[in-house]
Amino acid sequence: MTLDPSRRTFCTMGAGLALSAMAGGGVHAEAASPVADTRHGRVRGYVDRDIKVFKGVRYGADTSNRRFRPAEKPAAWRGVADATAYGHASPQKSNEPDQSEDCLFLNVWTPTLADGGARPVMVYVHGGAHANGSGSSPLYDGAALCRRGDVVVVTLNHRLNVFGYSGLGQLLGGEFAASGSVGNLDLILALEWVRDNIAGFGGDPANVMVFGQSGGGAKLVTLMAMPRAAGLYHRVITMSGQHVTAMGPQHAELRMRRFLDHLGLTADRAAELATLPAGRLVEALQMADPLEKGGIYFHSVMDHHSLPRHPFVPDAPRESGHIPMIIGNTHDEFGGGAAGGPGAPEITWDNIAPRLAPEFVLDLNAQYVVDWYRARFPQMTPREVFVAAATCGRSRPGHLIQAEERAKLNGPTWMYQLDFASPVEPWRGAYHGFDIGLAFDNCDKTEAKAGAGPDAKRAAEAMSETFIAFARTGDPNNAAIPRWDRYTLPERATMIFDVNSRAENDPRADERRLFQTAPFLKQGT
Numbered sequence: 001m002t003l004d005p006s007r008r009t010f011c012t013m014g015a016g017l018a019l020s021a022m023a024g025g026g027v028h029a030e031a032a033s034p035v036a037d038t039r040h041g042r043v044r045g046y047v048d049r050d051i052k053v054f055k056g057v058r059y060g061a062d063t064s065n066r067r068f069r070p071a072e073k074p075a076a077w078r079g080v081a082d083a084t085a086y087g088h089a090s091p092q093k094s095n096e097p098d099q100s101e102d103c104l105f106l107n108v109w110t111p112t113l114a115d116g117g118a119r120p121v122m123v124y125v126h127g128g129a130h131a132n133g134s135g136s137s138p139l140y141d142g143a144a145l146c147r148r149g150d151v152v153v154v155t156l157n158h159r160l161n162v163f164g165y166s167g168l169g170q171l172l173g174g175e176f177a178a179s180g181s182v183g184n185l186d187l188i189l190a191l192e193w194v195r196d197n198i199a200g201f202g203g204d205p206a207n208v209m210v211f212g213q214s215g216g217g218a219k220l221v222t223l224m225a226m227p228r229a230a231g232l233y234h235r236v237i238t239m240s241g242q243h244v245t246a247m248g249p250q251h252a253e254l255r256m257r258r259f260l261d262h263l264g265l266t267a268d269r270a271a272e273l274a275t276l277p278a279g280r281l282v283e284a285l286q287m288a289d290p291l292e293k294g295g296i297y298f299h300s301v302m303d304h305h306s307l308p309r310h311p312f313v314p315d316a317p318r319e320s321g322h323i324p325m326i327i328g329n330t331h332d333e334f335g336g337g338a339a340g341g342p343g344a345p346e347i348t349w350d351n352i353a354p355r356l357a358p359e360f361v362l363d364l365n366a367q368y369v370v371d372w373y374r375a376r377f378p379q380m381t382p383r384e385v386f387v388a389a390a391t392c393g394r395s396r397p398g399h400l401i402q403a404e405e406r407a408k409l410n411g412p413t414w415m416y417q418l419d420f421a422s423p424v425e426p427w428r429g430a431y432h433g434f435d436i437g438l439a440f441d442n443c444d445k446t447e448a449k450a451g452a453g454p455d456a457k458r459a460a461e462a463m464s465e466t467f468i469a470f471a472r473t474g475d476p477n478n479a480a481i482p483r484w485d486r487y488t489l490p491e492r493a494t495m496i497f498d499v500n501s502r503a504e505n506d507p508r509a510d511e512r513r514l515f516q517t518a519p520f521l522k523q524g525t
Helices: 143-149 183-201 215-223 249-260 267-274 279-286 353-360 366-376 382-408 434-439 453-475 509-520
Strands: 010-012 019-021 027-029 034-040 042-044 047-048 049-058 078-080 105-110 117-124 152-156 202-214 233-239 326-331 413-418 493-497 500-505
Touching: 027 215, 027 453, 034 326, 049 143, 105 143, 105 183, 105 366, 117 215, 117 279, 117 453, 143 382, 143 434, 143 453, 152 500, 183 202, 202 267, 202 434, 202 453, 215 233, 233 434, 249 267, 249 279, 249 434, 249 500, 267 353, 279 326, 326 382, 326 434, 353 382, 353 453, 366 509, 434 453, 453 493
Parallel strands: 042 078, 117 152, 117 202, 202 233, 233 326, 326 413, 413 493
Antiparallel strands: 010 078, 019 027, 034 042, 047 049, 049 105, 105 152, 493 500
8 A cells, every 4th residue: 555645545556455444433345345437546435334435536636736726637546546534625714624725525425336327416515605614514424315316426625715715816817817716616627527427426427416505505606607617517406505796806806905914915915825824824814804703704706707797696697597496595594693592692672683783784774674573573582583584684685586586587496495493403493504404314413403303304305305306307396295386476486394395485475575675774764
């Protein structure tokens, strides 16, 4: 065995009987481990009961020497690369383990290899805004989906925050012109890997569904407006991915200048960012900023090249209007986070308006909103009003804009809302991210906060069967849910996922109308 310095895993250079440590414990003989061919070399995974698993498969070269620039495909390797452990995550300010700029790795779960089965491929892009996360959470384990639906599941890592979405293109241009989009270009590189290699893992490169939650959904919405992504995916599901605009070039440049200030650099020294230690950049991300709580936040930049337009402003991108799309959100997006929980400062009628105001995207009259909810829903507690108003005033409008603009194009679009609330943490309701464990059929995992009771299993069956059906045919209808019509205006058909899922037209219509007029209700008016 030799250690390949470009990977943190071992490569076998001969046909000897090597031993590989399997994720989750145990040692398996090489002869019993699955080996798959890729265009860059062979990879050896492991078997999770009946599912073949490959983790940490390289889809791009180390980006440390191409910081802020589009990644390159990996060099070919000899022998068989070990693919039994997750690859590095992008540098970030979270507690995500094993961070490195050498982070372009993906993971594959499949029932079998290269059998000509042409299975639907479900490629998941993780959340964490554009700032944090990786594709290695236990919630994203694809084995259950493979068993339930005979599909191939892929998760991946890519560059995040300033490493993936900087504003250097506006300051330096040239080879850094695409720096505001390289995180999304990484996703395109991963989808090109899927196109070129997934048949060897039993998948159909002509039937690829991309799905993502929160920031993952936002990145997919952005890909729908990127010409280079055309033809690499065939269905889209966004889960709480309420993204309609990217950063404009001037906005991106201003954020980049503030970031340089945190590092003690002037704009004429911006090129030095390409060679500073990665840790210095992460430290600067953590610094307090007078304009943004939590530090400077970088996300997709409309650079007029890689991303020539905003994703859903002024309308839906016509180049992807024909692609079937599901747009979803949860009933209580703010059930955690700013709403607090046990032990957090109590939300009262006296403090709710000033606590609520910063959560709105627009400068709304928060007291007017609170008074409206109290009059319309007198049974609600202050915390319940906070969660409902923040959900409908911040998270939901973007989803509605996406669905409405798609409907205007007559694009095949479906809308869902998750109402099933966490049995493990009922105070959070159907909170932001709670649909992940259900969609992956992983409700029994601790991280899902769903438990393994019959209600959770029924909700998970409905969501996972629906996602599988959509991946297979481009139509979400299946035996686990009632009839689900496309989203059209003015009907606004929506699937409500719950223990007993149901279809409704225009759910929460009064709240929708409130926030479609509320932008005229400014603070103090």
